[in-house]
Amino acid sequence: MIGIGGAGMSAYALAAHALGAAVTGSDGARSPYSERLRDATGIHTLLGHRPENLPAGDGLEVCYSSAVAYENPERAAARSRGLRELSRGALLGEISALKRTIAIAGAHGKTTTACMVAHILSGCGMDPSYLIGGVLRSTGTNAAWGSGEWLVIEADESDRSMLELRPEIALVTNIELDHHATYRTFDELSEVFAAFLAKAPIAVLHDEPQLLALRHGESVLYSVEGLELHGGESSFSWRGEQVRLALAGAHNALNATGALEAARLAGAPQDAARRALASFSGAARRFELLGRSSAGALIYSDYAHHPTEVSATLQAARALTSGRLVAVFQPHLYSRTAALAGDFAAALAKADLVVVLDVYPARERREDWPQVSGALIARAIAERGVDVRFAPSLKDGQQTLEGLLVDGDLAMLMGAGDIDTLARTLTAA
Numbered sequence: 227m228i229g230i231g232g233a234g235m236s237a238y239a240l241a242a243h244a245l246g247a248a249v250t251g252s253d254g255a256r257s258p259y260s261e262r263l264r265d266a267t268g269i270h271t272l273l274g275h276r277p278e279n280l281p282a283g284d285g286l287e288v289c290y291s292s293a294v295a296y297e298n299p300e301r302a303a304a305r306s307r308g309l310r311e312l313s314r315g316a317l318l319g320e321i322s323a324l325k326r327t328i329a330i331a332g333a334h335g336k337t338t339t340a341c342m343v344a345h346i347l348s349g350c351g352m353d354p355s356y357l358i359g360g361v362l363r364s365t366g367t368n369a370a371w372g373s374g375e376w377l378v379i380e381a382d383e384s385d386r387s388m389l390e391l392r393p394e395i396a397l398v399t400n401i402e403l404d405h406h407a408t409y410r411t412f413d414e415l416s417e418v419f420a421a422f423l424a425k426a427p428i429a430v431l432h433d434e435p436q437l438l439a440l441r442h443g444e445s446v447l448y449s450v451e452g453l454e455l456h457g458g459e460s461s462f463s464w465r466g467e468q469v470r471l472a473l474a475g476a477h478n479a480l481n482a483t484g485a486l487e488a489a490r491l492a493g494a495p496q497d498a499a500r501r502a503l504a505s506f507s508g509a510a511r512r513f514e515l516l517g518r519s520s521a522g523a524l525i526y527s528d529y530a531h532h533p534t535e536v537s538a539t540l541q542a543a544r545a546l547t548s549g550r551l552v553a554v555f556q557p558h559l560y561s562r563t564a565a566l567a568g569d570f571a572a573a574l575a576k577a578d579l580v581v582v583l584d585v586y587p588a589r590e591r592r593e594d595w596p597q598v599s600g601a602l603i604a605r606a607i608a609e610r611g612v613d614v615r616f617a618p619s620l621k622d623g624q625q626t627l628e629g630l631l632v633d634g635d636l637a638m639l640m641g642a643g644d645i646d647t648l649a650r651t652l653t654a655a
Contacts, residue, residue, distance in 0.1 A: 227251035228300050229291030231260035231271050234382075235314055237357040237369035238289070241321050243267045244371035252279045252300060262367055277303035289317045292385045293589040315387025318357070322379055322391050325355060328488050329391050331381035331422060332399030334535050335481045339399055341509040342485035343492075344370075344378045349502025350494040354378055360529070361510035376492050381422060383415065384408060388422045396426035397488045399481065401436055404532050407561040407590070416440060430487045432480065446491065448483045450476065458546060465496060470504045474513060475542030482506075511646055513539065517653035522633030523552070527649040531558040531642035533569035539638060540576040549634035553577035554623065554648070556641030557585045557603060560595035564602070571606030574614075577638075580607050581626055584618040586643025620648045627652060 227242075229235050230251025236259035243249045252272040253260060260271040272279045277299050280286065288304040289312045295301075304311055312320075322329070330340040337360040344356035345364055353372035357379045361368045381388035381396070384405045401419055409415040420440040423429050431437045433447040452463035458474045464486055471482050482503060489499045508514065511529045519525055524547070530539045536555065544551055553574050557563040563570075563585050574580045582604040585595075604616040615630075617623040623645075631637055631652075639649040 227289045228275065228294045228298060229253055229314075230263070230269075231255070231257035232291050232293070233259055233359040233368055234318075234357070234380075235289075235291050236260060236263045237359075238314065238317055238321060239263055239269060240267060240369040241355070241357060241371050242317075243269060245321075245324075250279070250281055252276075259368065262361075266367065275300050280304060280307075280309075287312060289314060292387070313385075313387065315382070315385065315390040318379065318387065319390030319392075321357070322377055322393070325377035326375050326492075327377045327379060327391065327393040328395045328397065328492060329379050329381040329388070329393035329422075329426070330397045330399070330488070331383060331388055331419065333383075333402040333404045334532065334538075335399040335477060336380050337529070338478065338509050338512050339397065339481040339485050340378055340380050342482055342503065342506055343397075343488050345506045346485060346489040346494055346499050346502045347374070347376060347378070347492060348372075349505065350489070350498045352376060352492070352494065358509075360512065363507045363510055363514075364505070383418055383422075386418055389418065389425075391422070391425065393426045395428055395430060395488055395491050396423055397430040397484055398423065398437055398440075399432055399484060400434070401440070402532070402534060404562070406565045407559070428491060430484055430491065432484060446487050448480075448487050450479045450483055453479050455545060464500065467497070467500050469500050472504070472506065473508055474546060475538060477538040477542070478513075513542065516649055519631050519637070519652045520628070521631045521635075523631040523635035523637050525649055525653045526636070526638045527646045528638060528640045529642055530640040532562070533566055533573040536570065536640055537573040537576065539640060540573065543636055543638050544576065547634075547636040549636060550578045550632075551576075552579045552581070552627075552631065552635050552637040554581045554583070554627065554637060554639040554645070555603070556583040556643045556645040557600050558642040559588055560585055560590050560592070560598045563600070564595065564598045567602040567606050570603045571610060574603070574607055575610045575612045578613070579630065580604075580612060580614040581623060581630075582607070582614065582616050583620070583623050583641070583645065583648075586641060586645075588643070620644065620651075623648050624651055
């Protein structure tokens with residue numbers, strides 16, 4: 227498995243190991259996911275990509291993540307040996323064919339919603355399997371292969387790999403153009419979501435016109451009723467019962483409603499599902515409180531990397547503090563930054579003070595985007611009259627924040643790159 231240290235690939239490695247395969251893998255660096263995989267299965271991540279990483283002998287299949295290029299030396303070695311290559315989406319399709327599958331898709335909220343579904347089914351004694359792109363806090367892992375009949379997975383639109391799946395239940399939280407290097411238009415994205423939904427006998431959809439137009443089959447619609455926000459918690463009504471959720475924000479209550487519907491369709495008793503959700507403590511890096519800085523500021527880490535997510539996260543954070551709200555943002559992908567710089571600025575302007583880091587390139591190359599950096603967003607924020615600082619590196623960000631944060635601040639560090647490292651450094655200081 228090339229790229230085994232990623233959130234998705236490490237999950238698939240755990241499932242393959244549980245199913246009896248001998249698994250090896252490589253990555254450019256160690257990660258928390260590769261360390262959890264090692265602790266759970268004994269699979270060690272080989273650092274660096276070299277032809278000799280591929281084991282000798284026949285019967286080897288080589289699976290690669292979407293960030294691994296065709297020219298990768300291990301992929302090239304596999305082709306020269308005539309070995310079968312699988313994209314990570316193709317592998318997930320094969321794994322999901324082994325169990326009844328609940329697939330959660332959407333531009334925003336799919337990791338949290340998938341974690342909620344897995345947590346509810348576990349709390350109802352159904353011992354589900356799950357392969358999720360984020361860590362379920364209650365179990366400390368992003369993957370498990372249980373004895374139950376259901377598998378909970380995320381369906382990813384970023385590379386169209388969601389079309390490899392044939393779920394029994396498809397849950398879609400929302401749809402919004404996010405992956406600009408993959409989709410030229412919203413209509414093109416909509417066609418992929420419609421094709422995904424057509425594969426499922428039953429769909430669970432947020433009750434909004436954009437989604438309803440994509441589905442031609444049996445559907446269960448959901449929305450939040452009777453919502454009450456109580457600081458870091460919320461409550462709402464679902465099928466005539468009051469539900470308590472130990473998470474902040476209206477967006478999480480909406481995610482929870484969809485998760486409850488999916489779990490109910492999978493056979494979870496309604497009252498047991500409601501009670502199980504009450505103990506859900508969230509997904510790692512989703513509005514996760516890490517502690518306090520040396521100056522006493524509260525430090526949160528969040529995966530928000532799209533303007534809609536940033537806006538929802540800051541809105542929820544604002545309700546938790548009477549002090550200053552500090553937003554720290556690391557843009558993810560040059561293509562997304564170039565397309566949405568103004569939208570990011572509008573979302574981040576909800577904070578009292580903003581620190582913007584440089585772009586985390588992920589699978590993109592800086593030389594292909596010479597005019598794009600985090601400074602684009604910082605300048606757009608400054609034009610709105612909001613106090614903003616551009617701190618390109620994690621080290622710059624640490625020095626800037628250590629000089630700015632004071633007791634009473636709430637600092638929300640957001641992004642899909644390595645900004646969580648900065649958040650943890652600030653709390654360790």
